[in-house]
Amino acid sequence: MADFSFPYFYNYPPYFTLQPVRDTREKQVELWKQLILKYCKHHKYFVVDLEEGDFPLFANANIDRKLTYEAREVFLGALVSEGKAEWMDKGHRRCLILWRRIQDWAELLLSFVRENGMEDSVMTLEEIMSGDETRGSELAGIDRGVLIRAIKILEQKGKAAMFKGQATDDDGVKFSAH
Template identity: 30%
Template sequence: MTEKLPPIYNFPPLYTCQPNVLIREQQLSTWCDLILDFAKTNNAWCMSQEGTVIKDSESSGQSIFRNESIQRSISVPFRDQIWNKMVQSEKAIKSNNGVFFILWRSVDYWSSQILQWFETTGKVNQVVTVYELLEGDETLGWEFHGMHPSLCEESLQKLRDRGRATLLKEQNKIMGVKVV
């Protein structure tokens, strides 16, 4: 899973919190890039705090924060620093159950992608369920196919804020969407 990461992933000092503040900033942003890269290549929408990919609400695979090939792993305080940085720079969203949604594209990008899909497929003014949108055959080949429902909700919220979508809720859960 981590094989395709850039070579800096195998640089041992990456795993130690650097004492120099300016250097540490760059180290953190290197980590952010690595996580985004990692999530993108593995098509991972959300990750646990430990750095593992979560699919179907089950964490699987190895942690990005542990590099077996050079026998290095990151300390817990430094890992929290990285996540903080991710959230601050809006590259991740922390959900309430300690899971991070990795935004290898921004939320705006996703919402415009969804909008684009509605327009190209002529689904405007039709009600489409979230399940259809994310898992249906019609979205195959689109980047947001397989997206985590919570993240999808975020993107749809954006559309609604722009006045382009009406959200259909059932038991406080968004079930469907109608784009106008």
């Protein structure tokens, strides 16, 4: 995987402090929002933990700066209000990043199934997340929760049916993607 190239502002210290002036802050939030989405997409991160030290993007050792908890919450909150992220708990400690919307994940899954002639096949969730078939595709590494929600959208359209396995590892989906 190619190295992630950080934008200019990531090495400019004041961008790690929440700016008090409104216009400047808006610009700052916008830049961080884009960066978080790009970074998560690049590294296939789905869940961001706000607690210190857990998410590498929020600290830049090169310039010895890190985002405060408040700043993290502001930037992620801005994504949440746009529908590009969701808080996973009331305390805003964990955040699900949707750099692709759930319905777009569903579309992606559907077109993957069609392109590979698997319209009638059965796959386990594990296979989709980390199996040979999806290796190298954009589906590889998808978050389990996101995957289940995407499949549920397909279920509503009658394109798929989820079934429970004996163990969680065996949970799977039967496509009927014609």
